[in-house]
Amino acid sequence: MIxxxxxxxxxxNRWRSVLTSGGVALAVAMMIWTVSFLDGWMGAMVxxxxxxxxxxxxxERADYVEEPVIYxxxxxxxxxxxxxxxxxxxxxxxxxxxxxxxxxxxxxxxVAQILGVDPQLEAQATPVEEAVVQGRWLSEQDIVxxxxxxxLGDRLARQLKAEVGDELVVxxxxxxxSLGNDVFEVVGVVRTGTTIIDRQAAYVHLERARYxxxxxxxxxxxxxxxxxxxxxPALAQRLSPVIEEIVNDQEMAVRPWQEVLPSIAEMVExxxxxxxxxxxxxxxxxxxxxxxxxxxxxxERRREFGVLMAIGVSPRRLFWIVVLETVxxxxxxxxxxxxxxxxxxxxxxxxxxxxxxxxxxxxxSYMGVSFDERIxxxxxxxxxxxxxxxxxxxxLLCGLWPATQSARVAIAPxxxxxx
Amino acid sequence: xxxxAAGEDAPLIEVRDLERIYHQGEVEVRALRGINLxxxxxxxxxxxxxSGSGKxxxxxMIGCLDDPSSGEVRIEGERVSGMSRxxxxxxxxxxxxxxxxxxxxxxxxxxxxxxxxxxxxxxxSREERHAxxxxxxxxxGLAEYKxxxxxxxxxxxxxxxxxxxxxxxxxxxxxxxxxxxxxDSATSASLLDLMLELNRExxxxxxxxxxxxxxxxxxRRVIRLDSGRVVADERDEGA
Numbered sequence: 001m002i003x004x005x006x007x008x009x010x011x012x013n014r015w016r017s018v019l020t021s022g023g024v025a026l027a028v029a030m031m032i033w034t035v036s037f038l039d040g041w042m043g044a045m046v047x048x049x050x051x052x053x054x055x056x057x058x059x060e061r062a063d064y065v066e067e068p069v070i071y072x073x074x075x076x077x078x079x080x081x082x083x084x085x086x087x088x089x090x091x092x093x094x095x096x097x098x099x100x101x102x103x104x105x106x107x108x109x110x111v112a113q114i115l116g117v118d119p120q121l122e123a124q125a126t127p128v129e130e131a132v133v134q135g136r137w138l139s140e141q142d143i144v145x146x147x148x149x150x151x152l153g154d155r156l157a158r159q160l161k162a163e164v165g166d167e168l169v170v171x172x173x174x175x176x177x178s179l180g181n182d183v184f185e186v187v188g189v190v191r192t193g194t195t196i197i198d199r200q201a202a203y204v205h206l207e208r209a210r211y212x213x214x215x216x217x218x219x220x221x222x223x224x225x226x227x228x229x230x231x232x233p234a235l236a237q238r239l240s241p242v243i244e245e246i247v248n249d250q251e252m253a254v255r256p257w258q259e260v261l262p263s264i265a266e267m268v269e270x271x272x273x274x275x276x277x278x279x280x281x282x283x284x285x286x287x288x289x290x291x292x293x294x295x296x297x298x299x300e301r302r303r304e305f306g307v308l309m310a311i312g313v314s315p316r317r318l319f320w321i322v323v324l325e326t327v328x329x330x331x332x333x334x335x336x337x338x339x340x341x342x343x344x345x346x347x348x349x350x351x352x353x354x355x356x357x358x359x360x361x362x363x364x365s366y367m368g369v370s371f372d373e374r375i376x377x378x379x380x381x382x383x384x385x386x387x388x389x390x391x392x393x394x395x396l397l398c399g400l401w402p403a404t405q406s407a408r409v410a411i412a413p414x415x416x417x418x419x
Numbered sequence: 420x421x422x423x424a425a426g427e428d429a430p431l432i433e434v435r436d437l438e439r440i441y442h443q444g445e446v447e448v449r450a451l452r453g454i455n456l457x458x459x460x461x462x463x464x465x466x467x468x469x470s471g472s473g474k475x476x477x478x479x480m481i482g483c484l485d486d487p488s489s490g491e492v493r494i495e496g497e498r499v500s501g502m503s504r505x506x507x508x509x510x511x512x513x514x515x516x517x518x519x520x521x522x523x524x525x526x527x528x529x530x531x532x533x534x535x536x537x538x539x540x541x542x543x544s545r546e547e548r549h550a551x552x553x554x555x556x557x558x559x560g561l562a563e564y565k566x567x568x569x570x571x572x573x574x575x576x577x578x579x580x581x582x583x584x585x586x587x588x589x590x591x592x593x594x595x596x597x598x599x600x601x602x603d604s605a606t607s608a609s610l611l612d613l614m615l616e617l618n619r620e621x622x623x624x625x626x627x628x629x630x631x632x633x634x635x636x637x638x639r640r641v642i643r644l645d646s647g648r649v650v651a652d653e654r655d656e657g658a
Contacts, residue, residue, distance in 0.1 A: 308525070310482070311588075312588070
């Protein structure tokens with residue numbers, strides 16, 4: 001009967017209840033969608049930032065992290081890479097030699113990062129092969145005699161006015177102090193959207209780079225692709241003892257992307273904090289709406305509350321009647337909000353949100369990472385359930401004040417309509 | 420003598436030196452000025468007097484709806500004035516039925532649900548609720564109106580539902596504050612007759628306030644109040 005009474009009281013002023021529940025629903029839907037959107041965007045940003053260069057976990061010599069000089073390399077065998085690949089949570093592995101040198105021809109030259117990679121492993125670990133816009137990716141086997149193959153970042157290629165088929169020369173100081181030089185033929189150009197790659201990267205075969213830098217059997221870094229971005233720190237921790245066994249003569253640093261790219265990690269964290277502020281504002285506005293509705297409703301029914309207490313309803317029971325009404329309002333609004341918010345978020349998770357309506361460009365760049373014009377929302381159970389549950393709790397809290405006021409009503413004056 | 424020991428022999432209602440002072444700003448209003456009275460079981464008593472004489476205030480004190488400034492109210496020897504709000508609510512639920520001037524039915528509940536509400540709070544089973552309320556609805560002539568909401572009934576019908584609600588809880592006392600004030604004379608007479616018959620049939624004690632002479636004529640005892648004092652206590656010895 002108490003539940004029936006509460007429900008019918010809510011139906012008594014349908015419009016007020018509908019508007020209040022509608023407000024709650026909008027607030028919940030807004031939170032679900034906004035958080036899904038920001039999670040999706042942040043996810044895209046982290047993936048974009050880590051996909052090509054650092055990946056999710058990066059392994060280097062500890063002193064190389066402090067100062068990346070050419071001779072701070074470590075030995076890595078194909079067996080060592082295979083062992084890392086076999087660890088749980090590891091999706092892909094790629095070993096690189098990273099050299100800095102002068103790249104160019106007789107007309108012009110540029111400082112470039114020569115990235116010595118295993119073409120197959122690099123293509124598995126990163127989307128570099130899909131980013132080829134001219135020519136092709138490195139062939140599986142290097143050409144032993146004659147010029148080696150090089151794939152350039154598109155801005156670097158533009159600066160050098162280099163095209164597929166052109167020959168370029170590299171000069172650099174090798175690890176042993178000698179002058180390393182080699183000739184490469186441009187076989188492809190990549191446009192990744194990651195500024196540092198597009199401006200500076202020159203991909204060559206790993207063995208060729210080793211030879212050029214006098215780094216036989218050595219690498220500067222091993223990058224690990226992980227399935228779950230958020231689990232990178234845990235994965236890094238698990239890989240630390242493994243790498244210590246593989247590379248036992250050096251002090252190694254196994255760093256998750258959060259350490260490699262602290263600015264991106266801070267950005268993600270900042271988004272979390274701004275979400276919290278947004279939550280707070282939305283909850284505050286919604287709770288003021290609920291509290292106002294319930295207070296108005298309670299004030300209008302003072303006589304009725306007086307009568308209920310006169311016929312034997314205890315103050316405590318009356319308190320819970322009013323709280324129950326508020327919770328029902330909150331639950332109805334939250335459920336509607338979940339339907340709306342989850343529905344819209346799931347739609348945008350599959351269809352994506354076309355940001356080209358805001359800008360005529362087909363892609364945009366943020367913090368050195370380019371984004372597609374479509375952002376896909378990231379929908380998780382937590383994103384849906386949290387706002388709804390918190391809103392129900394907030395509505396319960398909102399009901400406490402009007403309920404307390406109602407339970408304290410002076411019976412005799414209330415019945416006579418004097419209060 | 421303890422309250423419980425006194426219960427059997429004590430008057431049903433006993434009011435001792437009851438005073439109620441209200442403060443309206445700096446003005447002190449003495450609504451009751453030392454009321455003393457006793458009401459025995461089965462009485463049909465009217466509290467009569469002009470507006471402001473203290474009838475409603477006295478009924479509120481007897482019904483534990485308000486606390487006296489001094490003095491006390493005892494029901495069956497148990498001191499009910501000064502109870503906590505929760506204790507008072509529990510006491511009313513088990514012992515006192517109310518009929519109000521403005522009917523005061525819960526507008527979102529049907530006639531049946533209004534009457535059933537108190538029994539539900541008393542924890543009475545569904546079968547028993549029907550056993551109690553069905554005859555009462557028959558008795559007041561509203562068996563066909565059980566499913567109607569208050570706004571779908573006339574004032575007289577609503578007040579009869581209020582009587583069913585008051586009696587359904589099987590109280591010792593029914594307190595009625597100006598029960599006929601909003602009704603026309605024919606409906607008032609009919610309601611009064613109904614209350615009188617229920618008083619005779621069920622032995623329930625009725626105490627009601629009124630300033631309507633037609634109502635006063637039907638009462639078997641009339642306690643007249645003026646300016647917060649009892650000025651006359653008349654009994655119809657032939658009744």
